[in-house]
Amino acid sequence: KRHLISAADLTRDDAVLILDTAEEMARVADRPIKKLPTLRGRTVVNLFFEDSTRTRISFEAAAKRLSADVINFSAKGSSVSKGESLKDTALTLEAMGADAVVIRHGASGAPYRLATSGWIDGAVVNAGDGTHEHPTQALLDAFTMRRRLVGADAGLGKDLDGRRITIVGDILHSRVARSNVHLLTTLGAHVTLVAPPTLVPVGVEQWPCDVSYSLDKVLPASDAVMMLRVQRERMNAAYFPTEREYSRRYGLDGERMAKMPEDAIVMHPGPMVRGMEITAEVADSDRCTVVEQVANGVSIRMAVLYLLLGGSGPAAPSHPSPAA
Ligand code: CP
Numbered sequence: 001k002r003h004l005i006s007a008a009d010l011t012r013d014d015a016v017l018i019l020d021t022a023e024e025m026a027r028v029a030d031r032p033i034k035k036l037p038t039l040r041g042r043t044v045v046n047l048f049f050e051d052s053t054r055t056r057i058s059f060e061a062a063a064k065r066l067s068a069d070v071i072n073f074s075a076k077g078s079s080v081s082k083g084e085s086l087k088d089t090a091l092t093l094e095a096m097g098a099d100a101v102v103i104r105h106g107a108s109g110a111p112y113r114l115a116t117s118g119w120i121d122g123a124v125v126n127a128g129d130g131t132h133e134h135p136t137q138a139l140l141d142a143f144t145m146r147r148r149l150v151g152a153d154a155g156l157g158k159d160l161d162g163r164r165i166t167i168v169g170d171i172l173h174s175r176v177a178r179s180n181v182h183l184l185t186t187l188g189a190h191v192t193l194v195a196p197p198t199l200v201p202v203g204v205e206q207w208p209c210d211v212s213y214s215l216d217k218v219l220p221a222s223d224a225v226m227m228l229r230v231q232r233e234r235m236n237a238a239y240f241p242t243e244r245e246y247s248r249r250y251g252l253d254g255e256r257m258a259k260m261p262e263d264a265i266v267m268h269p270g271p272m273v274r275g276m277e278i279t280a281e282v283a284d285s286d287r288c289t290v291v292e293q294v295a296n297g298v299s300i301r302m303a304v305l306y307l308l309l310g311g312s313g314p315a316a317p318s319h320p321s322p323a324a
Contacts, residue, residue, distance in 0.1 A: 003115040003124040007135040007179040021303035038310045039068035042099040049075040049105045055127045059102045062301035090119035098122045108132035123308040131173050138179035140297040161188035168194045169228030172201050176269045219259040226267040227277045253279040
C-alpha cells in the first residue's frame with residue numbers, strides 16, 4: 001500500500017521521480033486535449049475538513065486530467081457537522097469505492113491515522129494536516145524552484161544543490177515551512193528560516209536549517225524567498241502581531257526585494273494577505289512566482305496520483321510517517 005503523508009518520508013530518488021514525472025505531466029497541459037486515460041475507472045475523493053482554494057481545485061483538476069472520477073467532500077455542509085467521526089466518514093468513502101483519498105484536516109496526524117487505520121484500502125494523500133505537513137505544496141514549490149533556478153532538465157545530482165532558500169513568517173503554524181525544510185534539504189538546498197522569535201517553533205534547532213531574526217541580513221544571500229501568511233486562525237488573539245509592526249520587520253516590499261540577487265525569485269504558497277507579509281508591488285512583480293506555483297501544483301498532483309494509483313515507477317512515496 002502506498003501513501004504520501006509527509007515530505008520527510010521522501011528519499012531524494014522519490015522526490016526526483018515525482019518532479020520528473022510532473023515535468024511529463026506539464027506537457028499534457030500544453031496540449032489541445034489536456035487529458036490522459038491513465039486513471040479511467042478509478043475514483044479520487046477530495047476530503048476537506050479545512051478551507052482550501054488552490055489545493056482542492058488543483059487535486060480535482062489533476063484527477064480529471066488523468067480521467068479519474070472525482071468526488072468532492074467538504075466537511076462544511078456534511079454530516080461531520082452533526083458529529084460524525086473520521087472513522088465513519090472514512091467507512092462511507094470506502095463503501096463508495098475510493099481508490100485514493102486526498103485529505104486536509106485541522107488535526108496534525110489525521111492523514112496518518114487514515115492511512116494506517118484499516119478503515120480504507122485506497123491510497124491516502126496528505127493535503128495539509130494541522131501544523132504538521134503539506135507535502136504536495138513543498139513538491140510544487142521545489143518544482144517551481146527547479147524550473148526557475150536550475151532549468152527544467154535538471155537531473156538527479158543537480159537538483160537545487162547549494163541553492164539558498166529563505167522562508168519568512170509564521171513558521172510556528174506553517175505546515176508548508178515544515179514540509180519545505182524537509183524536502184528542500186533532501187534535494188540539496190540550504191534553508192534559512194526568518195521569523196519573529198514568537199513565531200519560531202520550540203525545537204527548531206533540531207531542524208536541518210538555520211534560523212535568523214533579520215530579513216534584511218538574509219535577503220542578499222537568497223536565491224528564493226518564500227513569504228508565509230500569519231495564520232491568525234491558529235493563534236490566540238492576544239498574540240496577533242499588528243500589521244504595521246509585522247510588515248515593517250518581516251514584510252517584503254519593493255525596497256527590500258531590491259536587496260535580493262538579480263535572478264532571485266519571490267514565492268508564496270497562498271493565500272496572500274497583501275499589505276501584511278507582501279506588498280502588492282512585490283506580489284504583482286515578474287519575480288513573484290505565486291501564479292506559476294498554482295499551475296505547477298496541477299502537474300505535481302497529477303504526478304503523485306499517477307505514481308500512487310497507476311504508475312509503475314520504482315520509488316513512489318511509500319512510507320507513512322510516524323504519528324505527529
Ligand atoms: N497553498 C495552499 O494550500 O492553499 P489553499 O489553502 O488555498 O489550498
